[in-house]
Amino acid sequence: MARLFTERLWATLPGRLRLARAACGLIASALLILLAVAATGAATAWDETARHDGPRTVSATQLNLALNDMDAQTANILLSSGDSGTGAGRLEESYSKAGDLYRDAQDTISRSLRTLAAASEGDPDTEATVVRLTDEFTHYQELIGRVLENDSRPGGKDAARVDYRTATDLLTGRLLPEARKLVDANDAVYERGYAAARSDLAVQRTAEAVLGVLLIAVLVLLQIRLARHFNRVFNPGLIAATLCAVVAVVCGAQMLATEYDRMKVARRDSFDSVIALSRSKAVGYDVNADESRYLLDPERRPAYERSFLDKSQQLYGMEGATLATYDAKLDETWAAYLKSHEDKRFTGEFRRELDNVTFAGERVAAERTVAAYAVYQRDDRTFRRLVAEGKTKEATVFSIGWASDTSNAHFGEWMKALDEVTAINQKHFDLAVREGRGAVTTQAPMAAAALLLTAGLTALGLRRRLAEFR
Numbered sequence: 522m523a524r525l526f527t528e529r530l531w532a533t534l535p536g537r538l539r540l541a542r543a544a545c546g547l548i549a550s551a552l553l554i555l556l557a558v559a560a561t562g563a564a565t566a567w568d569e570t571a572r573h574d575g576p577r578t579v580s581a582t583q584l585n586l587a588l589n590d591m592d593a594q595t596a597n598i599l600l601s602s603g604d605s606g607t608g609a610g611r612l613e614e615s616y617s618k619a620g621d622l623y624r625d626a627q628d629t630i631s632r633s634l635r636t637l638a639a640a641s642e643g644d645p646d647t648e649a650t651v652v653r654l655t656d657e658f659t660h661y662q663e664l665i666g667r668v669l670e671n672d673s674r675p676g677g678k679d680a681a682r683v684d685y686r687t688a689t690d691l692l693t694g695r696l697l698p699e700a701r702k703l704v705d706a707n708d709a710v711y712e713r714g715y716a717a718a719r720s721d722l723a724v725q726r727t728a729e730a731v732l733g734v735l736l737i738a739v740l741v742l743l744q745i746r747l748a749r750h751f752n753r754v755f756n757p758g759l760i761a762a763t764l765c766a767v768v769a770v771v772c773g774a775q776m777l778a779t780e781y782d783r784m785k786v787a788r789r790d791s792f793d794s795v796i797a798l799s800r801s802k803a804v805g806y807d808v809n810a811d812e813s814r815y816l817l818d819p820e821r822r823p824a825y826e827r828s829f830l831d832k833s834q835q836l837y838g839m840e841g842a843t844l845a846t847y848d849a850k851l852d853e854t855w856a857a858y859l860k861s862h863e864d865k866r867f868t869g870e871f872r873r874e875l876d877n878v879t880f881a882g883e884r885v886a887a888e889r890t891v892a893a894y895a896v897y898q899r900d901d902r903t904f905r906r907l908v909a910e911g912k913t914k915e916a917t918v919f920s921i922g923w924a925s926d927t928s929n930a931h932f933g934e935w936m937k938a939l940d941e942v943t944a945i946n947q948k949h950f951d952l953a954v955r956e957g958r959g960a961v962t963t964q965a966p967m968a969a970a971a972l973l974l975t976a977g978l979t980a981l982g983l984r985r986r987l988a989e990f991r
Contacts, residue, residue, distance in 0.1 A: 574711035582799035593810030664688035733770030762978035769971035900928035
């Protein structure tokens with residue numbers, strides 16, 4: 522029936538004009554629906570990225586870092602507090618700053634757990650992980666409270682060390698693995714959302730191009746047909762409709778291209794680096810904590826020394842490196858990298874960042890971070906030499922003091938350099954989110970308005986011609 526009706530319409534010129542008008546309207550409507558779906562999907566993806574995926578992944582990395590810092594500052598409090606109960610021999614500046622940093626880390630952990638608990642609603646596995654972490658952190662705080670209480674009593678230093686060992690075992694055996702699991706789980710959620718959104722946009726870009734070309738082709742052919750049959754060169758309505766269609770197609774294509782590109786910038790170019798750098802910072806705090814643990818617990822020094830090397834390898838890994846050879850190998854591989862950025866003699870989180878350098882100033886900042894890290898590593902050998910020579914007090918001051926020539930100060934410079942690289946990537950992540958959202962809110966409405974005008978002007982341009990057949 523529909524076929525018969527179409528054939529009857531096609532048999533006459535007015536019928537063909539009405540069919541062409543209907544075709545333009547249908548194509549414009551399909552394009553409008555496509556762009557509305559694409560804009561809605563992109564807006565949802567940006568909301569998830571900016572309000573959920575990004576923040577909760579960063580919160581998980583902050584939790585990981587703060588757990589390491591809280592444990593390190595506990596060790597620093599014990600190392601700098603002097604004689605238990607009396608305070609004799611206390612390193613006042615180190616003791617005061619360790620206490621402040623301890624409380625800051627404690628607050629960060631509490632905030633991160635609240636953020637992650639709210640973000641995990643609806644995800645049973647992640648929610649269960651957060652609940653376990655919260656319970657275990659409560660237990661950890663109880664142990665640390667006992668550590669500090671024992672340390673405040675005369676003769677309580679040994680008991681404090683025993684409790685601290687128990688707390689550290691809980692941290693390394695359960696809290697940190699769960700925290701890293703949260704980082705990976707939240708990052709995986711972001712990755713799945715990113716992959717799905719980019720896949721949708723790839724299909725939508727192709728469909729938009731096909732529909733756009735088809736719409737413009739129909740309008741141009743219609744203009745040619747009218748010129749032949751009515752002996753008029755131009756139909757103002759159809760010319761205006763064609764121009765509006767071009768505007769709609771261009772705006773739609775720009776929006777989809779912007780979303781496709783900005784999502785890559787947000788995820789691959791910037792956020793991947795943010796995560797690698799955040800992991801580097803968390804491992805860095807753990808490395809620094811191992812030095813304090815090494816001083817505090819002589820019975821476990823071999824284990825803490827191995828742990829220090831293993832975590833150093835996570836940051837800047839070199840095959841066969843030991844603490845005795847690490848500095849020389851680092852200098853050798855780093856010099857090779859500076860000659861050729863394609864040199865692959867080292868691995869780890871720093872390599873991950875250096876292979877993902879994208880933005881102005883990022884490479885210089887990343888290289889400055891590795892240089893600061895190398896200084897800190899050389900300080901570690903000085904620290905261990907002092908301990909081996911029996912100069913425990915000098916080693917303690919060098920490790921946790923705040924003078925400009927101490928290991929602690931150089932650690933701060935390394936962290937500051939790391940923060941600068943992270944800030945560059947975070948800035949571009951935020952910019953990509955703003956530009957992606959901006960394209961949705963500006964180009965999508967323009968394209969929609971242009972498509973509505975296309976349909977209206979097409980009908981207007983054909984009305985007089987159809988009226989001539991009445």
